[in-house]
Amino acid sequence: MRYRVAISALFVLIATSLAGQQPAEKPAAKTVPTLVVRGVGRGVVPLDGSWQFHLGDNSRWATASFDDSNWEQIEVDAPWGAQNHPSYAGFAWYRRHLEVQPTSGATQDYRLLISHAEDAYEVYWNGVLIGSYGKLPPHPSWYYAEFPRSFPLTGSAYGVLAIRVWKAPLESFSSEYSGGLYAAPLVGDPDTITLKEKATYWSYVREDLFDYSLILLRCFVALLCVMLWTRNRREHLFIWVAVLTATPVALEMLQRLFLIPFSYGVARFLNQPLYAVYHISLWFLLVWLLRLNDNRTLVRWTRILAGCMLIAGFLDGALAYFWGSAGLWMQLADGFLTTFLMLVEIFPFVLIGAGFRRRLDASRWVVAISATLLRTIDTVADASALGQRFTHWSLFSDIIDTPLFVIQGVAFRAEKVASIALFLSILFAVYRYALERQVRQNALEQEMQSAREIQQVLIPETLPSLVGYAVTSAYQPAQEVGGDFFQILSNPDGSTLIALGDVSGKGLKAAMNVSMIVGVLRALSDVSSSPKEILGGLNRCLCGRMQGGFTTALILRLGADCDPAGSVTIANAGHLPPFLNYKELMLEGSLPLGLAAFASYDEITLRLHPGDYLSLYTDGLLEARSANGELYGFERMHRLLAAHPTAQQATEAAVAFGQEDDITVLTLTRLAAGEESSTSLVAPFLTPQAVTR
Template sequence: MLWLFLAAVMCVGARAQTFKIADPGPGVVPIKGTWQFHTGDDPSWANPAFNDSGWQAITSEEPWGAQGHPGYTGYAWYRKRLEIGPGSKPLGLFIPESDGAYEVYWNGQLIGSSGRLPPHAVWYYYGQDGIFPLSNGEATAGVLALRFWVPPLSTVGDPADGGLHGAPRLGRVSLLQQQSQLASLRRVDRRLPATISAFLIGAGGLISFLLFLRGRRDWLYLWLALLLFSYPLAALASVSTRSVPFVTDELLQQIKVLCEDVGLWLTLLWIFGLNTSRRWRVITAAVIAVVVTASLIDSSTLWFWQTAGPGILRTDFVTTEISTAMCFFPVFLVGFGLARKKTSSLVPLGLIAAIYGAWSPALNFAGSFWPAVEERMVRWGLTIGTYHFSAFALLGWLLILTLAVPVVRRQMEEGHRQAHLEAEMRSAQELQNVLIPEEIPSVPGLAVASVYKPAAEVGGDFFQVIPPDPDDPGAGTLIIVGDVSGKGLKAAMTVSLIVGTLRTLAEATRSPAAILAGLNRRLLGRTQGGFATCLVLRLDADGTATLANAGHLSPFRDGVEWKVPASLPLGLVADALYDEEHTRFGEGETLTLMTDGVLEARNHEGELYGFERVAALMRERPSAERVAETACSFGQDDDITVVSVAREGTREPLRVTGLLTVSA
């Protein structure tokens, strides 16, 4: 009988103390004292009649990992007997942020949950607080049971966590809701400066991305944009930890880390000039490939984390350690970059980038061997009023500022180069305006009209009208039309060479074939792989027309194509041969010469204007201006030049009078 009495006393003593509350009134009362706790899972443990005297007594102020169950994951139950007097209504229960997912039972009835328990578990990184109805104001007594499920610990998980992190509270539902909203606003307020600065940095990333799109040549702006975009992603990830499930939040964190790491490495590679080294490009590509692969493998384990076994946990450990080790890569980039650049202006950037890259690995290392040092490093930072900025966040902002210095300097240098190029382009335009005649010289008996429309600021088309020498009126009038391969300033410089050569050659000879041969000799080796097409027409006073063609389009005579044999374009081979064709250019007839910009006009669907449309247009015997405007309306894609020559009087039939071959 004595032993039975002692056993009964011990069982009663093992029970958690009953929590009694008469009426919380306008306040909130924390449920203090010990709770009965048991690992494992049994639905009958929600029954208020269940005898939990054999369970362990622990407090709710600390997680179960800190109270004898380090690293434990899976199911566990809390039980507490409550006696609530009549009074405030409706009365609710507030559960603070806790680990994993949980269900709340009052006297055996499920009254709410946070997340979802297996087999289709949903949980949050920090858990979610919850408010659950408990009493309508009448006196009541019963057992409050909390059924917890905590997922397996990740590599960076804390074994001291698990379950409740603070005492649940009783109070009016409206008051609990106000306190929950106030706590949420305080969290937002604490993050507000960091969030604002993160999105300002993100705006800088947008500007950098637009600078890249403007030229698509300087990849530094793209890598910098990738780095800067990671800051608003980090801000979103910070907010999402309490609003989206764990798996989604982890994926967002993975994207943020990849953007930050890859963006930083490539930005440093370009700033320190290592991008010009094939070896460093290969090394950086290999490191990025390793990190991306590790991240993809790590992300794939998230879908199976609910039932993670030793294999998945080892995979998470290996991929996490690989990613952590690669964080030291900026140290190598900075070291070799400074040795290569040998400039003191990049030393501050290099030092800060090295510390920033090594911070996270150093923090993890300290946590494994010197937890006190880790805690001190976490507390480091700057506190202004109610706002605290961690040392790592300050390092990140300082890194962005030091990165901005060489990038801004680079942008200023690019602006100076662009201004210099624009000045050179204006000079080229002025030169071309001199070379391409705005006014056609007056030639007795001929009506010459021309239209010149370059596709860019300067073009690769050219034409010249060279009247007879006053001392030799019988020498004939030269009309020359041509096209240099390529566009822009390079083509314009070749045009200047050609026009100057034409003027010089015309003083020595009026033979179209001889002029083409001279041009070919002058252009050999000076077109940098390009070429030029050219058509030279000489019109004598008696109506004789002599024509030589170097790969150019045939002219149109009164709307009909005059198919003149074409030799090789200029500047390709030294021994090119050029033919001359002679004919009588009758009074009243019109010759139209043009460049291939008319044929190659292209509409928005990519369709060329083509030979058939040109032939149909020319049958209408249009003016030079109409030909050019028609091609431009269809869609100008290249330089367009049209020259028309007409003789006054009646028409005469076409007669071929001879053919002359001249060697270059």
């Protein structure tokens, strides 16, 4: 019995051992399904569903014979970043086994349409390259905006479609959910694919129809503002409005607005500085509209930050030319520059806060409020999008980038609505500003007209004839009204007073001071004929009445008509000395009028002989300046006066050289006995020809 049990156990053991030595059954090999594309010829067919997908790069992956059964599968209606490969940049391959079954009687030519893929790619059909979009490394080139592209699918109706995709290094604002195909490729006959491609382009245009109309308005406003600025270069408001309205047009052109395929390097290089200029123009526009240009500290910081932002924009744009091979240091540089630009963008809040402290009209309040709203949206959007692949904030995509409403297929997002509101409010504020300027200009022109009328009275249209002298005079103000003056006054005793002077400053203020001086001068001449006493009286009247200004003056007293000796008495108050024949007269130095109430003045007496030439002039003749900045100077003036020119000739020489200040010249030539005296006066508000007697 024991032997039977032992033998049975031995047989069982041997059977078990033999069974363990038999080869195990192999698992069935994986098979990659083939997508049968039916109905080609009646329309387009999407190549949707699961594709074979693999990260990395290998030229063998383009061939039809390559076994991709162990690759992962991925959908093509979403980027690979949203399908288990977040923040991946570099090469990846898509493969799909296809069998195209056209409809009866349809053409055997097919085309493939890829609507959106990041960033550059190549398309292979059965191992043969049939087209590409952009250029892949080692010398990559890709586009700033994505456009559809179609490729011929010729040869066999059965095979493997392989797409080699390259995603550029990620930027600071790049989403982790990016890279690769965004929509399923389409297959169809050439005509239908062409129609589909055009329909895709039309959908882009339709989405931007509102932007096209807004661009026309922006261009019109920019051109109008440039024209207004060229009329008055001091009106900086208009040039900043022109820049603010023109830069968005340039920025949108770099995007997809006009369907121009700008390369990434060129577009990014232009985009970043333009983006900086757009914000800078808004800053300076706020400074002018919110009446902050009198705050020197704020204006200085605006200029400093504008320069820094412009430099940062150029540097950030320059990185784009090398972004195809961007490493860690370039991405860090991009992150630093982008963060700086975003921080500086907060500066408008400082300007708006300062503007709220001012007493502004309704139009400027609307600008401040709309600018605050836009900057808040942009700041929140930039903060949520910056480094979003690390923070995983979805505020930008969930709220900021979500349309508020859609009209006829045009999506209106919060940023677009706020920018339109700011643009319209700026137009309204500029319109109000232009009206205010026009009112002020009309008032100023009325004041200038009054000043011109006064000055026409003060500069006599005719001069009295001086027996024994030939007199010429010329007056040329630098502006519509000037600060030079001269008078020739006859005294009851037969003597004649000649006064010539120059009030500090130009324009309306100087002209008003001239009117006061001439009035006092005429009153004093009735009391005294002494040049030094008249200067003393003028000085006492002017002290404390010229708002910190002063006046230089010369007064000459010519002897009575019956004085055959030609005596001339001269007193000087800080004015340039007269020129007698070939040299300057030596006069005692003295203070100008209006500086010290008790200043005293000396006088000298000389005799003019027949043929003697005496010229009086203001510093506008001496200080004429050429286009290259060279002064007319004493040497040229001495050579000019030594030639004994008329007052008009001397004035014309200085104006031709380059007038900067009011110019007045008066010449006296002593005549011989029996010669007929004459006078000549040239002034801009008189007749074009010299007035001569």
